[in-house]
């Protein structure tokens with residue numbers, strides 16, 4: 001790492017928060033330990049994850065998408081691990097691009113490890129309020145097979161949903177039943193999730209309205225998870241006997257998370273779309289030698 005100061009911003013989507021590192025030409029090497037230190041809420045900047053903003057053409061994993069998406073979202077969990085996809089991250093990534101003057105409000109396409117994601121940045125409201133960002137999240141895959149989630153010695157059936165990344169969705173009577181989500185709930189069988197799982201606990205709030213808590217793989221309990229909320233929407237719709245591919249009608253749910261509210265729809269072609277807020281709250285610089293010293 002060079003000794004030049006590194007610029008960062010801090011942003012969140014329904015309080016799923018990120019350190020954003022603009023690295024347009026792909027010059028910054030972020031080791032897992034450096035990511036974990038940046039995300040440390042006491043010894044670092046503090047976040048659920050890192051969004052490195054790189055031109056697709058400058059990143060080997062995204063070069064093939066450069067013709068369709070100028071920007072690649074290099075997402076990392078707070079423990080430094082890499083995940084395929086981050087739904088709130090795409091909204092905050094789009095907000096950053098707009099905030100930095102790199103894109104106009106309206107439609108844009110973002111390259112991610114799960115492929116291309118199409119987003120729409122709504123024009124801001126009155127008095128400078130930021131508009132919501134909508135993201136096309138692709139289709140949910142629903143692998144067959146029984147899955148269980150165990151908390152405090154009690155096992156519950158769960159639905160295996162893949163939104164580009166893996167989720168186990170289970171229904172509870174009370175969100176407190178999820179217990180302490182700082183540690184990962186046990187999910188079985190292990191071979192249903194060879195790469196680990198994000199685990200969502202869901203309660204009903206009303207017609208087509210649920211609330212959830214989540215333990216995120218690689219980040220612990222977070223205040224929101226966009227892919228998790230989409231997995232919850234699809235699992236809840238199927239539990240409610242609703243499948244847009246069968247009825248030919250789209251279905252929409254409101255999903256409350258501890259950090260806010262997301263609105264999620266599934267279309268008859270199976271594509272899932274999520275709308276919610278995305279905010280940039282601060283920016284600054286850090287000296288990379290701080291990371292080196294901290295990690296030495």
Ligand SMILES: N[C@@H](CCC[C@H](N)C(=O)O)C(=O)O
Pocket residue numbers: 016077082083084085086087088089165166198216217218219222224225226227228
């Ligand atoms: N917070 C994210 C999901 C981030 C990735 C996840 N922890 C994983 O490892 O799959 C979201 O908003 O989707």
